[in-house]
Amino acid sequence: MILCRLKRCIIYSFFLFFGLIYSSLLSAWELSGYVGLESLAFIQEPLYKEQHQHYISGVIEAELYHEWDNGTQSFAFVPYFRGSQHDSNRTHFDIRELTWLKAADTWELRLGIRKVFWGVTESNHLVDVINQRDTVENADGEDKLGQPMMNLALIQDWGTVDLFILPGFRPRTYAGEEGRLRPELAVSGHLAEYDKNGYQRQVAYAVRWAHSMGDWDMGLSHFYGTSRDPVFLLKTADSGAVNLIPYYQNINQTGLDIQATLDSLLLKWEAIVRVSNTETAFASTVGFEYTFFNILSSGIDIGLLSEYLYDSRGTTAPSLTQDDFFIGSRLALNDIQDSQLLAGVMVDRVSGAQFYNIEASRRFFDSFKFEIEARFFNGAPPKDPAYFLRQDSHFRMELSYHF
Amino acid sequence: MSVNILNLGQISMKNVLLGLCLSMIASICMAELQTGIEIMQEVKFRNTGWKDMTADLEMVLTNNNGDEHRRKLAMKVLEIKDDGDKSLSVFNSPRDVKGTAFLSFTHALDADEQWLYLPALKRVKRISSSNKSGPFLGSEIAFEDLSSFELEKYKYTYLRDELLDSMDCFVIENEPQYEYSGYTRTIVWVDKARYIPIKIDYYDRKNTLLKTQTFNNYQQYLDKYWRADDLMMTNHVTGKSTQLFWHNYKFSNGLTARQFDKNSLKRSR
Numbered sequence: 031m032i033l034c035r036l037k038r039c040i041i042y043s044f045f046l047f048f049g050l051i052y053s054s055l056l057s058a059w060e061l062s063g064y065v066g067l068e069s070l071a072f073i074q075e076p077l078y079k080e081q082h083q084h085y086i087s088g089v090i091e092a093e094l095y096h097e098w099d100n101g102t103q104s105f106a107f108v109p110y111f112r113g114s115q116h117d118s119n120r121t122h123f124d125i126r127e128l129t130w131l132k133a134a135d136t137w138e139l140r141l142g143i144r145k146v147f148w149g150v151t152e153s154n155h156l157v158d159v160i161n162q163r164d165t166v167e168n169a170d171g172e173d174k175l176g177q178p179m180m181n182l183a184l185i186q187d188w189g190t191v192d193l194f195i196l197p198g199f200r201p202r203t204y205a206g207e208e209g210r211l212r213p214e215l216a217v218s219g220h221l222a223e224y225d226k227n228g229y230q231r232q233v234a235y236a237v238r239w240a241h242s243m244g245d246w247d248m249g250l251s252h253f254y255g256t257s258r259d260p261v262f263l264l265k266t267a268d269s270g271a272v273n274l275i276p277y278y279q280n281i282n283q284t285g286l287d288i289q290a291t292l293d294s295l296l297l298k299w300e301a302i303v304r305v306s307n308t309e310t311a312f313a314s315t316v317g318f319e320y321t322f323f324n325i326l327s328s329g330i331d332i333g334l335l336s337e338y339l340y341d342s343r344g345t346t347a348p349s350l351t352q353d354d355f356f357i358g359s360r361l362a363l364n365d366i367q368d369s370q371l372l373a374g375v376m377v378d379r380v381s382g383a384q385f386y387n388i389e390a391s392r393r394f395f396d397s398f399k400f401e402i403e404a405r406f407f408n409g410a411p412p413k414d415p416a417y418f419l420r421q422d423s424h425f426r427m428e429l430s431y432h433f
Numbered sequence: 434m435s436v437n438i439l440n441l442g443q444i445s446m447k448n449v450l451l452g453l454c455l456s457m458i459a460s461i462c463m464a465e466l467q468t469g470i471e472i473m474q475e476v477k478f479r480n481t482g483w484k485d486m487t488a489d490l491e492m493v494l495t496n497n498n499g500d501e502h503r504r505k506l507a508m509k510v511l512e513i514k515d516d517g518d519k520s521l522s523v524f525n526s527p528r529d530v531k532g533t534a535f536l537s538f539t540h541a542l543d544a545d546e547q548w549l550y551l552p553a554l555k556r557v558k559r560i561s562s563s564n565k566s567g568p569f570l571g572s573e574i575a576f577e578d579l580s581s582f583e584l585e586k587y588k589y590t591y592l593r594d595e596l597l598d599s600m601d602c603f604v605i606e607n608e609p610q611y612e613y614s615g616y617t618r619t620i621v622w623v624d625k626a627r628y629i630p631i632k633i634d635y636y637d638r639k640n641t642l643l644k645t646q647t648f649n650n651y652q653q654y655l656d657k658y659w660r661a662d663d664l665m666m667t668n669h670v671t672g673k674s675t676q677l678f679w680h681n682y683k684f685s686n687g688l689t690a691r692q693f694d695k696n697s698l699k700r701s702r
Contacts, residue, residue, distance in 0.1 A: 060702075062531050097702065104700070131700060135691055138700070147556040172554065185696055242546070242695065247559045293544060293612075294563040323564040327615065327637065331567065366494055366502050366571040368530070396502060399529045432528035 063092035063108075064399075066430030072210055074421040080207040087114035089430075091126065102133045108176075112167065117209035120166045126176045138183040143176040146194075148238060148249060150289040150298040151315040153337045153356035153376060157285035157300045159253045160236060162200040168426070169211055169405060170387070175200050189241030196234040199256050202276065213418040215264075215274040223263065224256060225280035225307060231256050248288045257281045257306070261346065279306040295320050298337070313341040317356070333360035335374065350416045353379045358387075367393045383410035401428045469589030469605045476628045477584055483658050485688035486510045490522075491678040494572050497671070502527075504570050507702075510581070511693050517541055518581035519693040523701045524570075534701040536693065537562075541583035542611055550698045557695055566615025573644060573666045573675040575615055578635075586611050592620070597632060601625045616643075627651075629659045644668050654684050 070085040089112045097104035108127035114120035129142035146160040154171075161174035178198040184191045204217035224231050234255020241248060260276035267273060283304040290297040301314040317337025325332060334357075341352040358374025369392045376385040386406040393399050406423040410416040467475075492504040505525040510518050517539030524533045532552035539545045545562035565577040587607035595604050602622040609616055617640045622632040630648055637643040648661035664677040691697065 062528060064529070095702065101702075104702075133697075133700065135689075138696055145555045147554055150559075183696060185691070185694070190696055240695070242559070244546075245544075289559055291546075291559050291561060294561050296559070296561060321561055321564070323561075323613075324567040324615065327566070329568045329571075331564065364568045364571055366496070368527075368571060393527060393529060396527050397529075430529070432531070 060095040064430045064432045065090045066428050068428040070426050072424045077421045082116050085115050104131045117206050119206035136185050140181040143178050145174050149287045151300050156302045157287045162258045166203045189239050192238045194236040199232050211422050218273040222276045224278045245291050251285045253283045281306045311343045315339045329364045331362040345415050381414045383414050383416050384408045399430050469591040472603050479628045484685045486684050488682045489680040493676040495674045536698045539581045541585035563613050565613040573668045597622050
């Protein structure tokens with residue numbers, strides 16, 4: 031049954047792929063993207079019998095792009111598909127982008143599905159609230175689901191003001207019974223509960239001012255609507271079964287992000303205040319990045335990063351980082367293959383639980399790229415929210431071809 | 434007496450003629466002996482007023498074994514009066530970094546302002562501009578080799594005149610005055626007829642000859658501005674080289690600062 035679905039998905043993606051190539055031949059449309067093969071290998075035995083030790087998956091992302099009117103209007107379509115072995119929740123299709131853009135001298139208008147990034151810090155992204163995260167895609171939380179939006183940017187001497195209307199709420203996706211990186215009870219996404227329903231659940235609003243002045247880049251934003259990250263409820267159904275249910279609150283969130291760029295030193299700060307029906311929460315990430323460039327004229331750069339993460343919600347915070355230190359190092363060889371390494375560790379100040387993250391990548395034959403990621407979870411005591419990840423240390427390898 | 438007078442007169446005439454000749458030679462020499470800064474002022478002056486430029490750049494990176502790797506990018510540059518230029522470069526290949534874009538506001542002596550756009554994350558990142566001497570896209574070109582030429586950036590010393598490829602050239606030594614340069618000095622051969630660079634030798638921090646860049650196939654645009662279509666950078670230490678090919682040069686397209694802001698960076702291709 032799952033195999034059947036996988037096969038169907040692969041057929042769909044082939045149609046999509048060749049459809050895109052065909053349409054790109056029709057006119058001056060640009061086609062680019064990548065196809066990849068991923069191996070996700072867990073070091074330890076799974077905690078739950080439905081889970082597996084090793085997962086293979088395939089991925090395709092294509093971008094169809096066209097611009098006209100002297101580059102002031104453009105259209106972009108970015109479909110995405112990952113087909114995974116075992117965990118059917120991880121097999122997913124998404125439209126990352128489907129946008130029409132019009133740029134004028136003092137404004138830019140974007141209509142359609144898009145991704146937006148706000149913020150400056152590296153270890154987490156507090157301020158960045160527009161898109162739902164694609165949590166089944168990668169444990170690092172950097173991937174996002176496309177969000178339908180109307181976005182008008184007003185461009186002034188004193189900064190850019192972005193206005194957003196965000197119709198269409200996208201619930202978070204979770205690893206299924208057969209997937210790793212999940213609590214004892216797999217999250218029952220289909221039973222999700224909300225503060226608001228109907229139109230009010232579906233539509234969110236946001237505004238952001240961003241500006242650069244000399245060494246300083248800053249942004250101030252506000253979001254009103256259904257939160258992208260839920261809290262979780264344990265509920266007993268009539269049948270007596272216990273379910274872990276995501277509960278999406280209606281929130282007002284104000285965010286601030288500032289970066290100072292002082293020669294080789296970057297100072298970064300993000301802070302949010304978030305008000306829901308049940309609480310007012312404050313969270314902040316502050317840190318620095320210092321880079322030694324072109325060490326001994328070798329072309330090699332080594333960067334040192336450190337950030338402190340605080341969240342007043344403590345162990346109920348949607349992220350696992352409520353009072354943690356992050357330290358890391360970035361290595362860039364700046365060679366023809368663009369070899370890079372990022373290694374870091376997040377340490378919980380109270381429990382001492384550690385999360386190690388190592389990411390490396392290198393290009394081959396100009397069009398291929400190999401990435402390896404290693405993630406180790408260690409030392410989380412039973413009361414720590416990261417305790418459920420104790421057996422889920424893993425390696426993720428992906429080989430991709432870029433066209 | 435008369436003889437004497439005549440003699441005296443002859444002598445004085447001779448002296449006057451000699452003096453005239455000497456002073457003429459001297460003044461010719463003076464004209465030739467422009468100082469380094471004057472020559473580079475003329476270089477800058479003749480390359481001022483093009484307003485903005487768009488072009489496609491192809492880089493061919495060659496290693497010791499003769500293996501070639503190609504990089505393609507599209508560039509836009511906005512000329513800024515009394516300050517460094519603004520530039521926006523968008524990478525087209527290698528394909529895994531396609532769409533990555535780099536916005537730079539250069540300044541003569543102050544730190545440049547630089548932003549990088551990462552298309553996969555849709556993220557604009559302000560980056561440090563202290564990386565002057567590091568390699569650009571794994572090539573033999575350093576970031577500082579690409580930055581806009583401003584007079585205040587160097588201290589100039591005129592060295593000599595020299596014939597290079599049958600072109601009469603000024604040879605000028607430039608000493609970087611900005612921070613974080615990878616060079617103690619560069620030596621530039623400037624064509625006397627057109628006031629354009631023909632060759633640059635780069636000396637590293639230990640003052641040994643590191644790289645040589647040659648400018649080939651100059652074309653003139655708008656009946657005034659000379660641009661080399663083909664540049665060759667050779668690293669004498671590693672034996673690697675990078676060749677730059679410029680295509681589709683277009684000047685004075687009517688671009689404004691609006692095309693060089695963070696909003697434009699986010700939608701650049």
